[in-house]
Amino acid sequence: MDISDTATKHEELRREIALRERKPAGPAATGYCLNCGPDAALPAGWRWCDTDCRDDWEARQP
Numbered sequence: 001m002d003i004s005d006t007a008t009k010h011e012e013l014r015r016e017i018a019l020r021e022r023k024p025a026g027p028a029a030t031g032y033c034l035n036c037g038p039d040a041a042l043p044a045g046w047r048w049c050d051t052d053c054r055d056d057w058e059a060r061q062p
């Protein structure tokens with residue numbers, strides 16, 4: 001891994017955190033992943049484990 005890979009990873013992580021914090025509308029944080037259910041406990045204010053969970057969840061919404 002060279003330094004540009006590291007920078008890319010960091011950028012991905014930063015974007016992922018921004019995605020988690022965005023979208024104030026929608027479901028409230030429940031303390032666990034809305035996609036995985038009660039087995040996946042999350043820090044306060046998080047609604048999904050990652051963007052994949054969020055995308056899966058959104059895909060199931062009407």
Ligand SMILES: [Zn+2]
Nearest residue numbers: 033036049053
């Ligand atoms: Zn999840």
